[in-house]
Amino acid sequence: MNKSLIAIAIGAALSLSSGASLAAAPADWSQVSATDVTLFYPGVSPVEWVTKGTEHGGARALRKGEVCADCHSEEAADIGQTIVSGEKNEPNPIAGKAPAINAKVQATHDGENLYLRFTWQQPAASGSAKMDEVNPVKIAYMIEDGNKVELAEQGGCWGSCHNGVRSMPGGDDAKTKYVKDGSLANGVFYDLNQWRSGENKAFDGYVAEERVMEGGTALIGAEGKNDNGNWSVVFTRKLSGGEGDVSLASGKVYNFGFAIHDDSANGRYHHVSLGLKLGIDAEADINAAK
Numbered sequence: 001m002n003k004s005l006i007a008i009a010i011g012a013a014l015s016l017s018s019g020a021s022l023a024a025a026p027a028d029w030s031q032v033s034a035t036d037v038t039l040f041y042p043g044v045s046p047v048e049w050v051t052k053g054t055e056h057g058g059a060r061a062l063r064k065g066e067v068c069a070d071c072h073s074e075e076a077a078d079i080g081q082t083i084v085s086g087e088k089n090e091p092n093p094i095a096g097k098a099p100a101i102n103a104k105v106q107a108t109h110d111g112e113n114l115y116l117r118f119t120w121q122q123p124a125a126s127g128s129a130k131m132d133e134v135n136p137v138k139i140a141y142m143i144e145d146g147n148k149v150e151l152a153e154q155g156g157c158w159g160s161c162h163n164g165v166r167s168m169p170g171g172d173d174a175k176t177k178y179v180k181d182g183s184l185a186n187g188v189f190y191d192l193n194q195w196r197s198g199e200n201k202a203f204d205g206y207v208a209e210e211r212v213m214e215g216g217t218a219l220i221g222a223e224g225k226n227d228n229g230n231w232s233v234v235f236t237r238k239l240s241g242g243e244g245d246v247s248l249a250s251g252k253v254y255n256f257g258f259a260i261h262d263d264s265a266n267g268r269y270h271h272v273s274l275g276l277k278l279g280i281d282a283e284a285d286i287n288a289a290k
């Protein structure tokens, strides 16, 4: 057993997430349909870049309402390859970093809780210096309700990715992701949940004027494991929620995106999905059925 696995095992024993509440997660996930999603390495491709016509071929179509996936769903892995190589949008390429990660997402609910399961195969390590010494892997998803966040419907998490934030070239170390006109009071925010492998801890936050990693009351916990490089992480969250949580209702569809920090990465050095739709008993890219 390597050190990180031991840390996970110890963490699991102490974690508040391993209570009875998780016992309701499906015992047999093989019965739940899975959606294949390619997460690609985006480098430095913030809102400011994707929406600027002189730089990005898709900018004009975005203004007319096209979604990223219309143009890029088939070639997401190729984008990752272009960027990870340093050919484009990456001033600081990391040799050996994976261009893309193929993940599967499954979702189900029991009228009270939503269960979201992410599985993927760990890419080969780059061998570069660890940016996050504690967490070899982190996974986060964001949910948005009502298309209030600019670009949330078209581009999933992209509405929160800006020039000038921490780990961007010339960025401000104190500045994290945010959304245009972000406001919890006005409902302009992403609900954010994250699980970190080394800490074996789940975080329930949001992104509005800034990113906040705590305070949510919807997330019950997350359980992750690494079985010979096969990762599986199950989040359990209440359908209902408080401040900074999106309340989920049967029959509705929400904007959704997720990202994996692989290879002990931090900040922008993650792999990200294009925009997806999460349906609760509703037809969508990912349908959480009862």
Ligand code: HEC
Pocket (backbone or CB within 6 Å): 042, 045, 050, 055, 056, 057, 058, 059, 061, 062, 066, 067, 068, 069, 070, 071, 072, 078, 079, 082, 083, 088, 089, 151, 154, 155, 158
């Ligand atoms: C109408 C089609 C279209 C849409 C919609 C679109 N793009 Fe693009 N995108 C392109 C084209 C064409 C290129 C390649 C040439 C260029 O950069 O102009 C590109 C390039 C890129 C690249 C650089 C990597 C590469 O292979 O050149 C990234 C990253 C990217 N797009 C992200 C996005 C994101 C994120 C969205 C949604 C917010 C989006 N695109 C929406 C057409 C589109």
